[in-house]
Amino acid sequence: MSESKVILAYSDEPNLALEAISAAHTIASKTSAKVGAVALKPSQDWVKELAAYGANMIYAVEDSMPDVKSIDVQLDALMAVAEQVKAGVVLIGGSKRGRELAPRLAARFGSACAADCISFEVDGSGRILPTRMVYGGASNIVLAAKAEPLICSIRPKTFEKLQRDESRQADIVPIKAKISDPKVKIVNVVGAEKGAVNLRSSAIIVTAGRGVKKKEDLAIVEELAKTLGGVLGGTRPLVEDLKWLPKERQVGLSGETVKPNLYVAVGVSGQIHHIVGMKDSRVIVAINTDDKAPIFQVCDYGLVGDLYQVVPELTKVLKALLNKP
Amino acid sequence: MDIVVCFKQVVEETEIKVDREGGRLIFEGVPTKISDDDKNAIEEAVRIKQKHGGTVTGLTLGSVESRKQVREALAMGCDRAYLILDSEARGQDTYRTAKILAEAIKKIGKVDLILCGSASTDNLAGQVGPMLGEILGLPQLTYVKKIEVDGGKIKCERSLDEETEVCEASCPALVTVTREINEPKVPTLMQVMAAGKKPLVEWMVKDVLADSPKTVDVVKMEIPRITRKRIIFKEKPTEAVQKLAEAIKKEGVI
Numbered sequence: 409m410s411e412s413k414v415i416l417a418y419s420d421e422p423n424l425a426l427e428a429i430s431a432a433h434t435i436a437s438k439t440s441a442k443v444g445a446v447a448l449k450p451s452q453d454w455v456k457e458l459a460a461y462g463a464n465m466i467y468a469v470e471d472s473m474p475d476v477k478s479i480d481v482q483l484d485a486l487m488a489v490a491e492q493v494k495a496g497v498v499l500i501g502g503s504k505r506g507r508e509l510a511p512r513l514a515a516r517f518g519s520a521c522a523a524d525c526i527s528f529e530v531d532g533s534g535r536i537l538p539t540r541m542v543y544g545g546a547s548n549i550v551l552a553a554k555a556e557p558l559i560c561s562i563r564p565k566t567f568e569k570l571q572r573d574e575s576r577q578a579d580i581v582p583i584k585a586k587i588s589d590p591k592v593k594i595v596n597v598v599g600a601e602k603g604a605v606n607l608r609s610s611a612i613i614v615t616a617g618r619g620v621k622k623k624e625d626l627a628i629v630e631e632l633a634k635t636l637g638g639v640l641g642g643t644r645p646l647v648e649d650l651k652w653l654p655k656e657r658q659v660g661l662s663g664e665t666v667k668p669n670l671y672v673a674v675g676v677s678g679q680i681h682h683i684v685g686m687k688d689s690r691v692i693v694a695i696n697t698d699d700k701a702p703i704f705q706v707c708d709y710g711l712v713g714d715l716y717q718v719v720p721e722l723t724k725v726l727k728a729l730l731n732k733p
Numbered sequence: 734m735d736i737v738v739c740f741k742q743v744v745e746e747t748e749i750k751v752d753r754e755g756g757r758l759i760f761e762g763v764p765t766k767i768s769d770d771d772k773n774a775i776e777e778a779v780r781i782k783q784k785h786g787g788t789v790t791g792l793t794l795g796s797v798e799s800r801k802q803v804r805e806a807l808a809m810g811c812d813r814a815y816l817i818l819d820s821e822a823r824g825q826d827t828y829r830t831a832k833i834l835a836e837a838i839k840k841i842g843k844v845d846l847i848l849c850g851s852a853s854t855d856n857l858a859g860q861v862g863p864m865l866g867e868i869l870g871l872p873q874l875t876y877v878k879k880i881e882v883d884g885g886k887i888k889c890e891r892s893l894d895e896e897t898e899v900c901e902a903s904c905p906a907l908v909t910v911t912r913e914i915n916e917p918k919v920p921t922l923m924q925v926m927a928a929g930k931k932p933l934v935e936w937m938v939k940d941v942l943a944d945s946p947k948t949v950d951v952v953k954m955e956i957p958r959i960t961r962k963r964i965i966f967k968e969k970p971t972e973a974v975q976k977l978a979e980a981i982k983k984e985g986v987i
Contacts (some may be wrong), residue, residue, distance in 0.1 A: 511860035515867035591872035
């Protein structure tokens with residue numbers, strides 16, 4: 409990338425947009441590039457926020473848009489900005505919508521795309537090298553673009569948004585875009601089902617793995633979760649293969665990435681795929697019968713024992729310690 | 734409805750061993766399979782055909798070893814299959830893969846619906862489907878957990894991060910599916926036998942695309958480091974539980 413090129417940051421989800429700006433600054437700090445946020449029909453407040461969180465420029469697309477939630481529409485807008493400002497890199501928040509948007513934008517350019525990026529390096533010749541995980545997180549891979557612009561989706565909750573600073577100023581640049589009618593019509597959006605848990609916002613998570621032999625036995629693990637004031641999660645085999653728990657309870661690379669204060673893995677062997685989703689928890693506890701289980705390599709406290717014996721016992725002891733009935 | 738379903742041969746990611754000291758992954762003896770979501774895509778294509786008629790064509794970019802997965806796809810119910818032999822298959826260059834698949838689909842002929850898995854289990858990039866749809870200029874619906882076909886239209890439920898989006902599009906269209914969409918059936922012995930007689934066409938990359946693009950290089954692979962306290966209690970259960978409970982309390986997280 410020629411060093412003066414703009415790095416664009418975008419997401420239709422406010423938090424992910426601010427994380428994308430933060431990710432862009434990890435590249436900008438190693439080059440002389442500026443960070444430009446892309447915003448579709450932004451409110452005054454949103455423009456202020458983007459500036460306060462570090463956007464040097466704000467590219468505002470104000471054309472009439474049939475449906476701003478439509479990825480077809482977002483793609484037209486983003487393409488217009490990327491072309492007109494000759495962006496070197498475009499970083500897109502890695503929500504599901506973002507994970508569709510990024511490769512489609514790359515396909516329009518015929519350029520490089522890297523999904524779910526976790527960090528960026530800049531090498532001696534000014535090349536920007538995104539890192540992403542492969543093989544369920546067992547390995548990281550560092551890529552280099554052979555075609556510009558480099559389009560990346562950003563792994564959520566990986567780049568912390570910058571400190572808010574209202575003294576930061578941004579240039580607001582209006583961009584004209586040609587927005588076509590979307591090919592896909594959004595009929596309805598249904599929120600998460602009532603009673604659905606949000607693992608990502610839970611401070612304490614207790615996850616059940618294949619060590620649990622029957623669906624009914626999940627109650628043993630859930631009782632521990634309740635005692636701790638936390639929620640029950642599940643590994644991929646329990647959710648995807650056995651379907652004992654709904655998808656929103658799945659921790660791991662193809663499920664949720666969580667960072668609770670306390671993470672307790674019960675009967676979880678510790679497949680890399682799972683570890684990737686919980687490794688940044690503050691305290692990790694593992695309970696497993698097999699002392700060679702890989703989960704013990706990544707925990708703070710481990711207990712080798714049969715969960716059917718030790719989990720009810722632990723629940724009892726914790727209730728006493730926490731003065732719970 | 735004529736359906737093309739794209740699938741990928743991957744290694745069984747749960748059997749990859751990590752050599753942390755050597756800083757490498759050990760692939761020896763690790764079996765291969767059809768990527769999980771792709772299997773759901775094949776199953777869904779077959780179910781749509783059973784209900785609405787038409788044909789199901791399997792398509793993959795792979796190596797001679799991928800013939801095993803191609804035969805499996807035929808046994809699952811594809812009517813015919815195309816294997817594009819490629820020395821660089823399964824790399825990181827998703828645009829290159831999508832471009833080759835797009836050209837192959839044009840060559841295969843009329844198609845009403847393209848189905849793909851939402852992401853392969855080895856790379857989990859989820860890029861080939863959306864790129865393929867974009868290159869072909871088709872309406873596309875990603876992360877789909879339910880498809881309803883109604884004449885020349887499809888209605889899908891998309892499984893997004895915290896919500897479900899219901900969308901409609903006209904065919905031809907591209908859909909990527911998640912594992913929630915169905916439960917793939919294991920082919921019967923009869924189906925496995927019959928698969929051997931179904932048409933399988935093998936092409937080289939140059940047969941579909943003279944000059945394939947190159948958009949990314951792999952600079953290096955690294956094994957991530959994780960450092961934790963790793964205090965393991967191996968005492969008798971009651972004693973170990975007591976110590977663990979106290980340790981958790983001392984951390985100040987409960």
